[in-house]
Amino acid sequence: MPTLTLHEIELTYxxxxxxxxxxxxxxxxxxxxxxxxDGPSGGGKSTLLNVLGLLDRPTAxxxxxxxxxxxLTELGLAKARSNLFSFVFQAFHLLDxxxxxxxxxxxxxxxxxxxxxxRTRALAALDSVGMAAEAHQLVHTLSGGQQQRVAIARxxxxxxxxxxxxxxxxxxxxxxxxxxxxxxxSVQATGVTVIIVSHDPDIAAAADRRLRLVDGHLVSDVRQAxxxxxxxxxxxxEPPGTASTIGTWDQVRDAVSALLARPGRSIGLxxxxxxxxxxxxxxxxxxxxxAAQVSASFDARQNRFVxxxxxxxxxxxxxxxxxxxxxxxxxxxxxxxxxxxxxxxGTLTDQGSHDLTTAPGRGTQQATVYGATDDxxxxxxxxxxxxxxxxxxxxxxELLIGSQLAQRxxxxxxxxSPVLTVDGxxxxxxxxxxxxxxxxxxxxxxxxxxxxxxxxxxxxQTQYVLLTQTGAAQQxxxxxxxxxxxxxxxALQVTAPTDPRDLRVQIESEVRTAMTVLTAVALLAAxxxxxxxxxxxxxxxxxxxxxxxxxxxxxxQIAALILTEASATGAIGGLIGLLGxxxxxxxxxxxxxxxxxxxxxxxxxxIAAGILLGAMGGIAAAGSAARVNPGRALRL
Numbered sequence: 071m072p073t074l075t076l077h078e079i080e081l082t083y084x085x086x087x088x089x090x091x092x093x094x095x096x097x098x099x100x101x102x103x104x105x106x107x108d109g110p111s112g113g114g115k116s117t118l119l120n121v122l123g124l125l126d127r128p129t130a131x132x133x134x135x136x137x138x139x140x141x142l143t144e145l146g147l148a149k150a151r152s153n154l155f156s157f158v159f160q161a162f163h164l165l166d167x168x169x170x171x172x173x174x175x176x177x178x179x180x181x182x183x184x185x186x187x188x189r190t191r192a193l194a195a196l197d198s199v200g201m202a203a204e205a206h207q208l209v210h211t212l213s214g215g216q217q218q219r220v221a222i223a224r225x226x227x228x229x230x231x232x233x234x235x236x237x238x239x240x241x242x243x244x245x246x247x248x249x250x251x252x253x254x255x256s257v258q259a260t261g262v263t264v265i266i267v268s269h270d271p272d273i274a275a276a277a278d279r280r281l282r283l284v285d286g287h288l289v290s291d292v293r294q295a296x297x298x299x300x301x302x303x304x305x306x307x308e309p310p311g312t313a314s315t316i317g318t319w320d321q322v323r324d325a326v327s328a329l330l331a332r333p334g335r336s337i338g339l340x341x342x343x344x345x346x347x348x349x350x351x352x353x354x355x356x357x358x359x360x361a362a363q364v365s366a367s368f369d370a371r372q373n374r375f376v377x378x379x380x381x382x383x384x385x386x387x388x389x390x391x392x393x394x395x396x397x398x399x400x401x402x403x404x405x406x407x408x409x410x411x412x413x414x415x416g417t418l419t420d421q422g423s424h425d426l427t428t429a430p431g432r433g434t435q436q437a438t439v440y441g442a443t444d445d446x447x448x449x450x451x452x453x454x455x456x457x458x459x460x461x462x463x464x465x466x467x468e469l470l471i472g473s474q475l476a477q478r479x480x481x482x483x484x485x486x487s488p489v490l491t492v493d494g495x496x497x498x499x500x501x502x503x504x505x506x507x508x509x510x511x512x513x514x515x516x517x518x519x520x521x522x523x524x525x526x527x528x529x530x531q532t533q534y535v536l537l538t539q540t541g542a543a544q545q546x547x548x549x550x551x552x553x554x555x556x557x558x559x560x561a562l563q564v565t566a567p568t569d570p571r572d573l574r575v576q577i578e579s580e581v582r583t584a585m586t587v588l589t590a591v592a593l594l595a596a597x598x599x600x601x602x603x604x605x606x607x608x609x610x611x612x613x614x615x616x617x618x619x620x621x622x623x624x625x626x627q628i629a630a631l632i633l634t635e636a637s638a639t640g641a642i643g644g645l646i647g648l649l650g651x652x653x654x655x656x657x658x659x660x661x662x663x664x665x666x667x668x669x670x671x672x673x674x675x676x677i678a679a680g681i682l683l684g685a686m687g688g689i690a691a692a693g694s695a696a697r698v699n700p701g702r703a704l705r706l
Contacts, residue, residue, distance in 0.1 A: 152622025156225030181311030215246030343643025346596030351651025411542025441523025451507030600687025616703035636688025644680020
């Protein structure tokens with residue numbers, strides 16, 4: 071059994087003026103004592119207990135344990151507290167919303183004791199204080215007397231040779247106070263040295279040894295009775311396990327239990343992470359889906375259109391008369407259709423405006439007349455409602471009339487075989503143009519074969535219209551002029567969509583940049599929010615964290631606990647955020663009628679991001695937790 075010796079111990083708190091809490095205290099504590107420290111408030115009782123329990127360091131004097139100076143390093147102090155001391159507090163300092171067993175096992179967990187042995191020793195300790203039946207009950211449901219007995223069971227479970235108690239009956243009624251003192255006496259009977267701070271004169275009068283402090287001075291040290299014979303025997307056994315050692319899985323279980331004990335706070339922290347991770351997952355998915363949509367848009371029909379335009383040429387010095395002929399438009403269209411990457415090609419000549427009428431005696435109207443080759447429909451995306459007996463090819467002597475023009479001219483139903491007179495020439499109406507994706511003006515115009523159009527006179531221009539395969543528009547635009555006019559291709563004007571690859575890359579880059587900035591802002595906001603909440607949480611748990619230090623936890627172990635809690639919170643938030651982000655991607659893409667693009671690699675990345683985000687948010691809190699002063703936080 072170790073011996074504690076204090077020689078001329080002083081402790082002065084920095085203030086203006088400085089406050090001397092202990093003045094020249096010299097004491098020795100031997101095996102099996104039952105000591106009560108009393109005196110007026112502010113006399114230094116709790117400060118002396120802090121110094122004895124290595125929770126506060128004296129500013130002067132010598133403190134020796136078995137003749138050796140008390141350790142000064144953080145590791146040495148943690149191990150000494152774990153090996154020598156157990157604590158009972160006036161405020162109990164149990165793990166409030168966790169099962170009773172968790173509080174009793176806490177000191178053993180800090181010594182790396184196996185889970186099975188911890189459970190056995192904790193149940194035995196609870197049984198010794200009459201609390202075995204409440205082992206699995208939540209601490210906050212117990213009465214004050216029951217909680218204090220649990221605190222004593224926690225002290226007993228570690229088997230430490232010194233039990234330090236600060237006002238252990240201060241919050242209890244008479245019956246519970248008597249029960250607690252009986253338990254403490256039974257602890258002393260096992261050879262444990264019990265040192266109590268108390269204002270209760272009855273407790274002080276019943277002690278084996280009574281110390282009185284006034285204004286930091288030891289004014290009396292009276293031995294009132296010898297310790298019982300059993301108390302002077304050698305201590306039954308050394309504390310199990312290794313001081314200040316906790317297993318990784320025990321740390322993880324402890325962190326998870328701490329999170330589950332406060333579900334509201336834990337859910338709030340997880341949702342902060344989930345919001346950021348969810349936004350990241352959503353933006354990543356939407357970026358990919360938007361990129362795919364951009365590609366689909368560029369692959370749409372409008373970006374497959376190429377047009378080559380050539381102005382009409384007249385023989386030098388001679389007017390063109392009716393019957394003027396041009397090179398074989400159908401042959402040119404066939405040459406264009408043979409170019410690799412061309413799906414359809416047609417020729418369209420603009421014959422200008424002409425007089426139109428549906429019957430003699432009716433008024434005339436003017437409308438544009440075009441000459442066209444057979445493939446003009448597929449090449450321009452033009453839809454035609456054909457007369458049943460005609461089409462789908464336009465023949466000489468027939469024409470197509472636009473739907474808008476047909477309404478103005480009051481053209482009858484196609485089954486009545488209507489006709490249209492163009493500049494005095496009557497031609498059969500073979501069908502009605504209902505729509506034209508590429509040339510919407512055709513719905514207010516007339517279309518006929520290029521042979522019939524030649525009769526009307528020279529065209530103002532000729533357009534060669536091509537429908538290309540996906541991605542072939544630029545290539546076709548370079549080859550088409552040579553197919554039309556190998557001699558002077560530069561005289562032709564080519565209209566083609568912008569190279570989709572460059573524009574696609576530009577748009578995708580802009581979308582990705584915007585989404586990345588939004589994600590970065592969300593991650594930063596979540597990290598700051600998480601950091602603030604975690605620091606506030608640590609401030610609320612200062613007493614609990616100080617208790618862990620009193621039981622032998624090192625500062626880095628306290629910091630690791632907070633980081634583990636933060637990382638676990640982040641992992642949960644990452645999973646929730648992943649599900650939320652994917653839901654958002656599906657909702658947006660389905661609403662926009664896009665094809666959703668989901669990368670399966672997002673799942674582990676989202677959880678990893680949540681863990682990283684949680685850890686980053688927990689760094690400041692972990693640092694704050696590691697700096698908790700156990701003596702001040704526990705108010706021993």
